[in-house]
Amino acid sequence: MSYGIYIGKNHTADGIAYLGGYGDEPSSHWLEVVERKQHSEGTTIKVGVTAQADLPGVITEIPQARETARHIRVNYSFYKGTPAPLTNGGLNEYGVAVRDIWSPSRPELVAMTPRDQTGPSYSDLSRIVLERAKSAVEGVKLMGDLIARYGHTTYGGNSNIIADSNEAWVIIQFAGGQGLWAAERLGDNSIxxxxxxxxxxxxxxxxxxGDFLYSANLVDFAISQGWYCPTSGDKFNVNKIYGDAKGKWDGVSWIEGELASLSMRPRKITVEDIFWAIRTERLTGDTAGYGQVVPLGDAVHPELRMLWHTHVGPVVAPFTPVFMGVREVPPEFRMHRYLTDGEAERFLDGRCFDSKVSLVSQQVESTRSATYVFKRLLNLVFRDSEVFLPEVSAFLTAYERRLLEVSVDVSKTARILLHAGEPALAERYLTYVTNTELIKALDSAEQLACALDVRSRALHATCARDRLLGPEQIR
Structure with a gap:
C-alpha cells in the first residue's frame, strides 16, 4: 500500500508546504542522484510493460526530451513485468516533487484494458515528470499529454501527487485503455x-x-457506459464513477484527521509531526521500501533543495537529509544484490559466465547493504514490538532532532559558499555532510540491531515463533 501526504503551507510551523510518503514493493531499493543530461535529437526511451505483467502490454519507444533535469529518486528492481529500474518519484532541481500511489479503477475498466496495451507505465510517468517538469501543473499536463499521444500502460489504476512550492495536484490515471485521467489542485489550506x-x-x-483538470473524454465516456446520467442532478464523483467507490479508506480518514488536529495547535504542524505521519506503525511496516519527506520551499540555489530519506520503512530508520547539490551517495546506499530481482543467478566474476554477470560492481558489493541492515533491524523490532518499538521510536525522534539543527547550519554554510562563487566547494561540502550523515544513520541501525538481537535471543531462547509478528495496521 503505497502512501503519500501533502500538507499546505498554511498548516505548517515554518510556512513551507510538504510532500511525503513511500512505495510498497517486494524488491531492493537504492538511492540515486541523477545528473542533468543533454540528449541528441531523435533519442528515444522505452516505456510500458511486458507480457509478464498482470495486465500485459508491449514495450514501445517514445521521444526523449532534449534536456532532462537533475533529480534525486529511489529506484527499485521489481514490479510484475515492469522493466527495472523503477521509481515512484522524488525531487528535481526545479523543486517539483512526485509521489506515486496506487488507485484502483472500477472492475469494468480493468476488464476492458487491452492485452497489448502500450504507453508509459506508472514508473515511466513518475520518472518523466522528474526529468522534465518545472512546476506541478506542468507535470500534470505533461502526464495528460503523454497519455493522449502514446497511451497509458496500467496495472489496474494509479495516481500521483505532484507538488512544488506553490501548489500540489492529485492526478488519477484510470485503467481501461481509454486515456482517462482526472486531476485536483491542492493549495495552501490543503491536507x-x-x-x-x-x-x-x-x-x-x-x-x-482552475482547481480541476481532466481528459477530454472523462464525462462522455462515463455517460456512454451508463455510469453517469447528466440529467440526474447527481454530482460527478470521480471515485464513485471510475474508482473503487470507497472514497477515503480507513487509513486515509485516520491520518487526515490526526494531521488536521495537529494543525489546530498554535505551533501547527512541525517537521517532526510529518516524520511521525510517515513513520507511524499504524500505516508503515515491512512492505514500505523507503521513506521520503520533501520540504517544498523556494530556493535561490537548486543545489540547496533537499529531501529527507529513509532507506527502508521509516518505522525503524531515521530521516536523513540528502541535498540536490551532492556529487554522489555512499556505495552502501546504492544498488546491492540483496533483494534485487534477477541477482540470484548472477556472478560478480564474468570470466566464465559472461551472460550472468551481476549488475552490481564488486566495489559496491564489498560494502554493507543499507537495505539489509535496516531490514534486519525492522524484523528484530517487530518480533517484540511492544517492548522494542517505543524504545526505537524515541531514539529516532531524538536522532532526527539533531539532524534538523544540523541541516539548517549546512544550508546556511552552503549558501554562503554559493554566493561567494564557490560552487565546487559547496558541492564537496554538501556531499561530505550528506554522506557522513547517511553512514552515521547506517552505523546506528547496525548497532541497534546487534543490541536487540542479544536481548531478543535471551528473552525468547525457548520460544518457537514461526508466525509473523508486528504492530496492527490500518488499511
Whole structure:
C-alpha cells in the first residue's frame, strides 16, 4: 500500500508546504542522484510493460526530451513485468516533487484494458515528470499529454501527487485503455493523504474551475457506459464513477484527521509531526521500501533543495537529509544484490559466465547493504514490538532532532559558499555532510540491531515463533 501526504503551507510551523510518503514493493531499493543530461535529437526511451505483467502490454519507444533535469529518486528492481529500474518519484532541481500511489479503477475498466496495451507505465510517468517538469501543473499536463499521444500502460489504476512550492495536484490515471485521467489542485489550506489516491466530486461544466483538470473524454465516456446520467442532478464523483467507490479508506480518514488536529495547535504542524505521519506503525511496516519527506520551499540555489530519506520503512530508520547539490551517495546506499530481482543467478566474476554477470560492481558489493541492515533491524523490532518499538521510536525522534539543527547550519554554510562563487566547494561540502550523515544513520541501525538481537535471543531462547509478528495496521 503505497502512501503519500501533502500538507499546505498554511498548516505548517515554518510556512513551507510538504510532500511525503513511500512505495510498497517486494524488491531492493537504492538511492540515486541523477545528473542533468543533454540528449541528441531523435533519442528515444522505452516505456510500458511486458507480457509478464498482470495486465500485459508491449514495450514501445517514445521521444526523449532534449534536456532532462537533475533529480534525486529511489529506484527499485521489481514490479510484475515492469522493466527495472523503477521509481515512484522524488525531487528535481526545479523543486517539483512526485509521489506515486496506487488507485484502483472500477472492475469494468480493468476488464476492458487491452492485452497489448502500450504507453508509459506508472514508473515511466513518475520518472518523466522528474526529468522534465518545472512546476506541478506542468507535470500534470505533461502526464495528460503523454497519455493522449502514446497511451497509458496500467496495472489496474494509479495516481500521483505532484507538488512544488506553490501548489500540489492529485492526478488519477484510470485503467481501461481509454486515456482517462482526472486531476485536483491542492493549495495552501490543503491536507491530503493518498492510500490509495482518490478524487471525489469535480465540476464538469466546461472545466471552468482552475482547481480541476481532466481528459477530454472523462464525462462522455462515463455517460456512454451508463455510469453517469447528466440529467440526474447527481454530482460527478470521480471515485464513485471510475474508482473503487470507497472514497477515503480507513487509513486515509485516520491520518487526515490526526494531521488536521495537529494543525489546530498554535505551533501547527512541525517537521517532526510529518516524520511521525510517515513513520507511524499504524500505516508503515515491512512492505514500505523507503521513506521520503520533501520540504517544498523556494530556493535561490537548486543545489540547496533537499529531501529527507529513509532507506527502508521509516518505522525503524531515521530521516536523513540528502541535498540536490551532492556529487554522489555512499556505495552502501546504492544498488546491492540483496533483494534485487534477477541477482540470484548472477556472478560478480564474468570470466566464465559472461551472460550472468551481476549488475552490481564488486566495489559496491564489498560494502554493507543499507537495505539489509535496516531490514534486519525492522524484523528484530517487530518480533517484540511492544517492548522494542517505543524504545526505537524515541531514539529516532531524538536522532532526527539533531539532524534538523544540523541541516539548517549546512544550508546556511552552503549558501554562503554559493554566493561567494564557490560552487565546487559547496558541492564537496554538501556531499561530505550528506554522506557522513547517511553512514552515521547506517552505523546506528547496525548497532541497534546487534543490541536487540542479544536481548531478543535471551528473552525468547525457548520460544518457537514461526508466525509473523508486528504492530496492527490500518488499511
Amino acid at each position: 491530503r493523504a493518498s492510500r490509495p489516491g482518490y478524487i471525489e466530486e469535480i465540476p464538469i461544466e466546461g472545466q471552468t474551475s
